[in-house]
Amino acid sequence: AQSVSQHNHHVILSEAASLELGCNYSYGGTVNLFWYVQYPGQHLQLLLKYFSGDPLVKGIKGFEAEFIKSKFSFNLRKPSVQWSDTAEYFCAVIPYGQNFVFGPGTRLSVLP
């Protein structure tokens, strides 16, 4: 079945550690890719998005993601996490002609 997968259910890091959250999708053809973040008690917020062009996308709060078409991946990275990055992170894909498909989410806990 076509889907979006996120490699880790829960990631625990110390402050200043580097972060990489995996996202893979199984749709062929044109896709648009997003990362959303949901801080505790808050709503979904867009971190970054990729539609076309440079596959390395920079978002807010120091996050970036790289689209690797051959690997059907769109991994999220941050060189140095902070305690305030503790949140749930959702990868989302829009296959051409369809609506959003969200991944299951990865909970990130950053220890002070």
Added chain:
Amino acid sequence: EPEVTQTPSHQVTQMGQEVILRCVPISNHLYFYWYRQILGQKVEFLVSFYNNEISEKSEIFDDQFSVERPDGSNFTLKIRSTKLEDSAMYFCASSEARTSGGTDTQYFGPGTRLTVL
């Protein structure tokens, strides 16, 4: 910065009752969406709405669900006879253009937590 708003933030209802969840999309947006997130699970698409009619809907969006744009600003989701399994966070979203095809981004509201007892 304009944002999508939703009311109420939390709705508690008895099984079998009707509920209406309300959303005010961003004012110049033309496409509207509802999603839900059952606790501990992923966000799921319910329905998209454009030009006063449903554009697409998922399998989840069965006959007990309906959407409406009763005036120029509100976008509502009605659940006619709630079931226990309808307990979830319901998110409204809007976009300027149809997101599918890659022309725009959906902006999400804060969500309404629905608890069915």
